[in-house]
Amino acid sequence: MPATARPYVLLSCATSIDGYIDDASEQRLMLSNADDLDRIDEVRAGCDAILVGAATVRRDNPRLLIRDPDRRATRVARGLPASPAKVTLxxxxxxxxxxxxFTEGEAERLVYCPPAVAERTRDRLAGLATVVAAGDPVDPAAVLADLGNRGVRRLMVEGGGRVHAQFLMAGLADELHLVVAPFFVGDGRAPRFVRDGRFPWHSERRARLTEVRQIGDVVLLRYGLSDRCGD
Incomplete structure (x- = not known):
């Protein structure tokens, strides 16, 4: 696949039964279990970059690193960084x-923002990341084009809901891994998987269910969203 082709985009999300990705408290809601987190680590290890929104960086303070030492070693043996590049919008x-x-791991870090705030963002981060102007508002297609030019062939998008919705509504997602946890949140103040919008998949154009897997007390639903997604 040429480096300039659009990266393959895999969306990953965990929700409650009623579709919430968190609750309304200040503490992060744990939706996955240990076995599922290990699955996510394995999926991450097969990607070139991991993308989250700035709200996720602020709220969850994620490391976005490969946890398993054997997976890190395998990547290094293939001539890759121990962990994929980190990307935020x-x-x-x-x-x-x-x-x-910004502070943990040696992975490349990329920040995409509107042109009007690019210089201020560069000054704020002081060399901790490469800052790229990518439209106002930030255009997911422009982000993917730039990532493709940087050699990213497989991108994992881990949220949050607004970022997932941007890629879905733009028709730029190839695959969705949706994990359902066995409880309800039941609080309209909490964030949902996606907000209202016009999505390419609807009652007359259904996403293709390619896998259902029980992982302990959660269920993984894997959907193919484009012809690029194999079974």
């Missing part, structure tokens, strides 16, 4: 340079 450039996204 921000509208305001309001990112904390002390966040683990």
């Amino acid at each position: 921000t509208a305001r450039g309001d990112l904390d340079p002390a966040a683990r996204f």
Whole structure:
């Protein structure tokens, strides 16, 4: 696949039975279990980059690193970094340079933002990441084009809901891994998987269910969203 081709985009999300990705408290809601987190680590290890929104960087302070040492070693043996590149999208450039996204691991870090805040964001991050202007609002297609030019062939998008919705509504997702946890949140203040919008998949054009897998007390639903997704 040429380096300039659009990367394969895999969306990954865990929700409650009623479709929430968190609750309304200040503490992060754990939806996955240990076995599923290991599955996610394996999927990450097969990707070139992992993308989350700036709100996820601020709220969850993720490391976005491969946890398993054998998986890291396998990547290094293939001539790859131990962990995939880290990518985030921000509208305001309001990112904390002390966040683990920037301070942990040796992976390349990329920040996409509107042109008006690009210079301020570069100054704020002081060399901790490559800052790229990618439209106002940030255009997922422009992000993918730039990532493709940087050699990213497989991108894992881990949220949050707004970012997932952007890629889905733009028709730029090839595959969805949706994990359903066995409980309800039941609080309209909490964030959902996606908000209202016009999506390419609807009652007359259904996504293709390619796998159903029980992982302990959660269920993985894997959907093919484009012809690029094999079974």
